[in-house]
Amino acid sequence: MSETGLRERKRQRMYQAVSEVAIRLFLERGFDAVSVAEIAAAAEISKPTLFRYFPAKEDLVLHRIADHEGEAARVVAEGRAEGLAPLPALRRHFLDGLAADDPVTGLNDHPAVRAFYDLLYGTPSLVARLYGYLERSEEALAEVLGGGLDARLAAGQIIAVRRILAEENWRRIAAGEQVADVRADAVAAAERAFAVLGAGLPQLARSFEAQ
Structure with a gap:
């Protein structure tokens, strides 16, 4: 080296x-x-x-979550290399994360993970700083989507959907529900959310219906 x-x-x-x-x-x-x-x-x-x-x-x-900042952009770039449209690639990645109990999807009840997210979401200054992280995620995704206003608008919607899905899962886990009890709803919500994105952003979902 x-x-x-x-x-x-x-x-x-x-x-x-x-x-x-x-x-x-x-x-x-x-x-x-x-x-x-x-x-x-x-x-x-x-x-x-x-x-x-x-x-x-x-x-x-x-x-601790910094490596996820450019995650959506990486998923789209890797999906493109496979011939996969952006939204199907992101949908598959999020569903894979749910299946693996990836903490970034909010679907993880390990005590250490719960403690970290309680710290993150329970500290106002951390929540405020988190928005800068989300903005950089949007910027990276918009760039890989081609840049320009349309790409920025699409990236904002996609990052918001991923955030809201994860926050809803985490809200239920933090309230004491078990992963096994939340999983089916989390998968169904993700499917609905990406279907809505696909309907509103057809240029990013050419192969969505085939997934």
Whole structure:
């Protein structure tokens, strides 16, 4: 591996390690009760170093889901390589996520996952920061859809649908329902939502009815 590759791996390990330290402290004591200085001390780095990796305190939490930021765009690009239209590709990916209990779909009741999402959705500043993450997801998806206003409008609808589906699943899980009791409704809701998207965005769903 090249020196550049080794540096990048080391950098990614640092991101991961510091984020996990911060999340552990937040879960133990609450987001607002933990200072950046305490996180830096626990991670054995200086505050300036921490801020080089994480410009905002909220980014320490959102790093855990950062790899999902460009997920919709990646799914569309990979689907295109298979000859699959954007909406069928995204529909298949979301349904696969539900089948696998992927936490990003909201359909996961593991205690550690529940604790993380309770932290995320229960902290106003994290919710506010999450909207920046969603905006970047929209931008990446719009670009792969071809750019321009039509692509931006479509991307906004798609990202909103994925978010609302996941939030509804998570709302029920957080209320105490079991994954097994939510799954069928989650799948049916996803099917309905992507059917509506397909009807409204036919240019992105040419092969939707065949899926």
